[in-house]
Amino acid sequence: MNQKDLEQFLEIVQLIVQEEQEIPVTKPLNIEELHSLLDLKLEDEPVSDEIFFASFKELVKHTPKTASKSFFNQLIGGRRSRAVLGDLVSSVLNNSMYTYKVAGPMVAVEKEIIKKTADLLGYPASYSGTIASGGSISNFMAMVLGRDAKANTIEDGINHPMILYTSEACHYSVAKNASLMGIGRKQVRFIPTNEVGEMDMALLEAQIIADYAQNKLPFFVNVTSGTTVLGAFDDIEKASVICKKHQLWLHVDGAYCGAAIFSHEYKHLLKGVELSDSFSISSHKMLGTPLTCSVFVTPHKEQLEQSFSSEASYLFQSEEDEFNPGKTSFQCGRRNDALKLWTLWKSIGTSGLEKLVNHQFKLSEIARKYIRKNIDYQLFSFDNSISICFNYKNIDPKVLTAALHKHAKLMVSYGSFKDQTFVRLVTINSDNSEEEIVEFFKKLEQFVRENTLILQ
Numbered sequence: 001m002n003q004k005d006l007e008q009f010l011e012i013v014q015l016i017v018q019e020e021q022e023i024p025v026t027k028p029l030n031i032e033e034l035h036s037l038l039d040l041k042l043e044d045e046p047v048s049d050e051i052f053f054a055s056f057k058e059l060v061k062h063t064p065k066t067a068s069k070s071f072f073n074q075l076i077g078g079r080r081s082r083a084v085l086g087d088l089v090s091s092v093l094n095n096s097m098y099t100y101k102v103a104g105p106m107v108a109v110e111k112e113i114i115k116k117t118a119d120l121l122g123y124p125a126s127y128s129g130t131i132a133s134g135g136s137i138s139n140f141m142a143m144v145l146g147r148d149a150k151a152n153t154i155e156d157g158i159n160h161p162m163i164l165y166t167s168e169a170c171h172y173s174v175a176k177n178a179s180l181m182g183i184g185r186k187q188v189r190f191i192p193t194n195e196v197g198e199m200d201m202a203l204l205e206a207q208i209i210a211d212y213a214q215n216k217l218p219f220f221v222n223v224t225s226g227t228t229v230l231g232a233f234d235d236i237e238k239a240s241v242i243c244k245k246h247q248l249w250l251h252v253d254g255a256y257c258g259a260a261i262f263s264h265e266y267k268h269l270l271k272g273v274e275l276s277d278s279f280s281i282s283s284h285k286m287l288g289t290p291l292t293c294s295v296f297v298t299p300h301k302e303q304l305e306q307s308f309s310s311e312a313s314y315l316f317q318s319e320e321d322e323f324n325p326g327k328t329s330f331q332c333g334r335r336n337d338a339l340k341l342w343t344l345w346k347s348i349g350t351s352g353l354e355k356l357v358n359h360q361f362k363l364s365e366i367a368r369k370y371i372r373k374n375i376d377y378q379l380f381s382f383d384n385s386i387s388i389c390f391n392y393k394n395i396d397p398k399v400l401t402a403a404l405h406k407h408a409k410l411m412v413s414y415g416s417f418k419d420q421t422f423v424r425l426v427t428i429n430s431d432n433s434e435e436e437i438v439e440f441f442k443k444l445e446q447f448v449r450e451n452t453l454i455l456q
């Protein structure tokens with residue numbers, strides 16, 4: 001990187017950090033305004049450095065600030081500085097994580113993360129894994145492993161309707177992946193959830209039996225540790241008994257709250273995870289690394305190799321397959337996403353990761369306590385969840401969340417469960433204090449007081 005770009009980089013980062021404090025919610029631009037306010041057009045001729053940096057800074061200034069203390073909109077938040085450091089260095093080094101020749105010790109960094117995660121899960125020595133570019137791809141990989149373990153699909157393709165099971169509250173990637181991998185969306189059975197948003201295990205087993213009876217081929221169960229809306233945890237132990245009995249692959253989608261495995265206090269939420277056939281966690285969610293970094297682990301090393309390795313003499317030119325992670329990954333060229341998790345984990349230790357997780361659960365308790373004490377609120381979510389779902393004074397949550405954003409007060413979104421729609425506050429930003437969570441409610445209430453007309 002040249003000196004000038006490095007200096008500009010520092011200036012831009014300082015600008016971002018300053019803006020996060022002074023203007024924590026960026027006023028959204030109308031789509032029509034985009035091109036009139038910002039210089040985004042790409043042209044044949046180069047622009048001067050002066051124009052380039054001015055346009056670039058303007059673009060940055062208008063971009064939503066997801067690490068600010070007023071961002072509660074999605075399942076990301078805050079900024080772990082050490083993780084950002086690792087991420088930036090990944091970009092400058094620009095290794096590709098397919099071979100030891102090209103990635104060198106960075107391969108061992110990945111392997112260390114996978115090993116530590118497998119140990120925490122209680123997986124046997126036959127574990128293996130990869131660093132994937134997100135929870136959706138991790139779910140995809142799990143589904144492929146489950147498919148290939150059940151039938152000879154690697155060579156023959158799918159010759160028989162293969163059925164997979166997930167709860168109605170699962171992440172949308174499960175259905176999308178089913179279509180992408182040739183299983184078909186119609187083969188996804190969405191099992192109803194109980195009143196707290198967990199998959200109903202009796203209905204799961206009944207559905208598997210019914211599918212076998214109809215000569216279908218059940219192959220895979222996805223359980224979620226932290227459902228996207230309510231943050232509920234499916235019962236892994238019960239799912240495992242059913243999967244073993246009926247010979248199905250059990251995947252634990254821990255993209256959102258799988259990080260509870262780092263906490264002595266909360267790991268009980270994933271009780272039985274050691275019995276699963278695969279597990280994934282997105283460190284860009286609860287652990288607060290920059291996007292994206294997902295750790296995918298399985299106790300079935302051989303299956304991962306069978307499903308994901310392919311010979312390529314132009315790439316794999318040494319015999320050390322153990323150190324050629326391109327043999328167990330989805331992509332060919334792959335960014336070094338492991339490094340940002342390693343720089344964070346190395347510097348704060350497993351105990352530091354535990355503190356991040358515990359703090360987020362603590363913040364969620366503060367939020368629930370506030371709601372429960374105040375009769376103007378109605379609570380829809382449950383304990384042991386960092387998604388706090390509520391409505392305030394029966395105001396339409398879609399209108400309220402849109403108005404809060406439009407007026408640059410707070411970024412928070414809404415969600416639905418069964419026939420209810422509500423505001424979903426996510427306490428995933430470990431930089432937030434308990435006082436700042438109370439402040440969220442105060443800001444919301446003040447906004448409602450001052451804007452009764454637009455909220456009607």
Ligand SMILES: Cc1ncc(COP(=O)(O)O)c(C=O)c1O
Nearest residue numbers: 075134135136171228255256282
């Ligand atoms: C339960 C669950 N699984 C998977 C995903 C997708 O993960 P990612 O955002 O890491 O791609 C999400 C995202 O919110 C999720 O909540």
